[in-house]
Amino acid sequence: MKKETDSVHVTQPHLPPLEEFQGYLEKIWESKILTNKGPYHQQLEEELCKYLGVKYISLFANGTLALITALQELKITGEVITTPYSFVATTHSLWWYNIKPVFVDIDPETCNLDPEKIESAISPKTSAILPVHVYGNPCNVERIKEIADIYGLKVVYDACHTFGVTINGEPVLNFGDLSVMSFHATKAFNTFEGGAIISHDEVTKKRIDNLKNFGFAGETKVVAPGINGKMNEIQAAMGLLQLKYIDSVIEKRKQIVRKYRRLLKNINGLSYLEDFPGVKHCYSYFPIFIDKEEFGMSRDALYEKLKQHNIHGRRYFYPLISQFPSYRGLDSALPGKSPVSERITEEVICLPAYPDLEDKQLELIVEIINKA
Ligand SMILES: *Cc1c(COP(=O)(O)O)cnc(C)c1O
Numbered sequence: 001m002k003k004e005t006d007s008v009h010v011t012q013p014h015l016p017p018l019e020e021f022q023g024y025l026e027k028i029w030e031s032k033i034l035t036n037k038g039p040y041h042q043q044l045e046e047e048l049c050k051y052l053g054v055k056y057i058s059l060f061a062n063g064t065l066a067l068i069t070a071l072q073e074l075k076i077t078g079e080v081i082t083t084p085y086s087f088v089a090t091t092h093s094l095w096w097y098n099i100k101p102v103f104v105d106i107d108p109e110t111c112n113l114d115p116e117k118i119e120s121a122i123s124p125k126t127s128a129i130l131p132v133h134v135y136g137n138p139c140n141v142e143r144i145k146e147i148a149d150i151y152g153l154k155v156v157y158d159a160c161h162t163f164g165v166t167i168n169g170e171p172v173l174n175f176g177d178l179s180v181m182s183f184h185a186t187k188a189f190n191t192f193e194g195g196a197i198i199s200h201d202e203v204t205k206k207r208i209d210n211l212k213n214f215g216f217a218g219e220t221k222v223v224a225p226g227i228n229g230k231m232n233e234i235q236a237a238m239g240l241l242q243l244k245y246i247d248s249v250i251e252k253r254k255q256i257v258r259k260y261r262r263l264l265k266n267i268n269g270l271s272y273l274e275d276f277p278g279v280k281h282c283y284s285y286f287p288i289f290i291d292k293e294e295f296g297m298s299r300d301a302l303y304e305k306l307k308q309h310n311i312h313g314r315r316y317f318y319p320l321i322s323q324f325p326s327y328r329g330l331d332s333a334l335p336g337k338s339p340v341s342e343r344i345t346e347e348v349i350c351l352p353a354y355p356d357l358e359d360k361q362l363e364l365i366v367e368i369i370n371k372a
Contacts, residue, residue, distance in 0.1 A: 008361050010285075010314040012354045013185045014249050016241045024237035033233060036213070040236035047243055052164060053171040054198045056205035059236065060212060063160045063182025063195035065229035067093035069211050070178045070197050071128075072224070073204065074154045078125035081153075083113040084322035084333070085341045086132040090158045091321045094130070101330065102126070103322045105338035111135065111273070111287075114340070115143035119151075121332070128154040133172060134317075136161040136188070136284040137276060141175035156180065159198070163189045164250065166280045173198045183239065188253065188284040189246055191235040252355035253283035256362065260286055260351060263366040269295025270369070285316065286353040288369075289344065297372050299347050306349075309368055313349040320345050 024040070033039065041059060048057050060066040071093060080094055084103040091101045104121045107114040113131040129148055131139045139157070148155045157175065160182035165172045173179045183194030199205045210217045215226030242249075264270060269291040275281055290299040297305075299315070306313055320341050322333035335342070351365060 007310050007312060008352045008357070008365070009312045010316075010350050010352050011186050012356055013190050014242065014245065014355050016238075016245055020241055021238070024241065025234070028233050028237065035230055035232040037209075037230075038233040038236070040233045040240060041231060044231075044236040044239045044243075047240065048196070051243060051246070052173055052198075053166070054173050056199045056202065058197045058199065058205055058208040058212060059231035059239075060195040060197065060229045061231055061235070062193045062229075063180060063184060064089045064093065065212070065227060066180045066182075066195035066197050067156075067158065068096050069208060069227065069229055070156050070180050071097055071099070072211055072226075073197075073208050074128065074156065074177055076128045076154060076156070078127045079123055080128045080130050081113075081118055081121050081126060082130040083132055083134070083341070084320040084338050085111060085134060085317050085344065086158065086321060087160070087317065088321055088324065089160075090130065090132055091327065095326070099127075100125075101130075101321075101327065101332070103320075103327075103330070103332040103338055105340045106134075106344070107140075108340050108344065110137055110139070110276075111344065112137065112139045113144075115140045115147060118144070118147050122151055122153075126151070126153060128156060130156050130158060132158040132160075133162045133165070135273070135287060136163070136165055136282045137273065138162070138165060138167050138172045138279060141167070141172065145175065160184075160187065160195075161282075161284045163187070163282045163284070164246070164280070165282050167276075168278045174200070178204075183235075188250065188282045189239075189242055191231070191239040191242065194231055194235050194239065249355050250282050253353060254281070256353050256355075256357055257283045257286050259359075259362060260353070260366070263363070264288065264369065267295075267370070269293070283353065285350045287316065287348050287350045289347040290349065291347065295372075299349060302369065302372050303349055305372055306365070306368055309364070311352065311365055311368065313351050315345075315348060316350045318345045318348065 155176035183191040211226040212229035215224040
């Protein structure tokens with residue numbers, strides 16, 4: 001097989017100049033403070049609050065520990081309404097508390113939890129809604145709030161795909177009781193691994209900070225069976241450095257997504273999501289959707305075709321979370337229960353989209369799709 005390019009993957013982490021990182025490392029070596037709320041950790045919390053337009057942030061070692069801790073903080077139990085169209089960590093977080101996920105279908109226009117389908121899934125055991133801003137595109141936060149308020153439910157947003165996303169100027173992270181972020185290497189903003197919980201008052205932030213530190217609320221006082229979820233100083237230093245470049249990273253992502261949209265317009269059977277009105281996006285993914293009949297080739301055939309050219313898109317999200325063995329047997333996981341998700345999971349490919357993707361690589365990807 002002729003390879004026109006080196007391997008191109010769905011994403012490639014943005015790395016700041018190594019020399020700049022060395023300066024941070026030297027400071028860490030001098031201070032010998034490696035973790036436990038060190039100076040870089042403190043500084044990153046302050047700078048992220050400013051950048052993101054949020055009041056309180058608690059940094060974590062990764063997004064999964066942040067999700068698990070968010071549920072612990074809100075004392076979520078029983079049943080939680082969530083989406084099958086996400087990364088498995090969303091629902092896995094519920095497993096740690098023996099919480100039953102109740103899968104509700106998505107809206108085909110946004111790929112996010114369909115608010116109009118939430119009410120019919122509420123039972124006496126429902127304690128919360130766990131929606132995901134899929135691909136960084138905001139959920140219908142107003143409608144979800146209305147429903148949560150009527151039924152007295154908590155809302156925890158899985159905001160692992162969003163960074164700096166706003167709706168009419170309002171940070172999307174300010175909706176819900178808590179929002180959870182991930183700074184994993186594959187996300188738009190990375191600290192190698194990392195995560196965070198956004199909260200809206202000081203008391204809650206303090207409790208979350210205790211929970212991520214084994215539940216310590218003082219030298220000898222342990223108030224809850226907390227976990228070790230702390231972000232270390234090397235991760236925090238990386239975050240501070242990444243933050244210097246994030247605006248240009250998001251701008252480059254935007255240009256790439258715009259170029260894809262321009263070049264992939266008017267292909268029968270291929271669709272993609274447009275910008276949402278009033279929303280400032282972070283362009284963390286570029287999913288396309290293949291209608292087999294109209295496109296004349298299945299999603300999987302196109303996926304394989306790209307792979308033959310060393311282009312590695314990813315089928316985010318395929319399979320659905322509800323299709324994994326861990327969730328088999330749940331009523332809401334049965335085939336036919338989430339028809340929109342079940343269709344879209346067979347249609348989606350996320351194309352390579354990251355700041356260093358070269359024009360000629362992007363054009364080659366488009367050419368392969370066009371030929372197909
Ligand atoms: C990445 C991701 C997570 C998990 O975050 P980690 O930092 O990798 O633990 C959870 N939910 C979604 C939707 C994600 O994309």
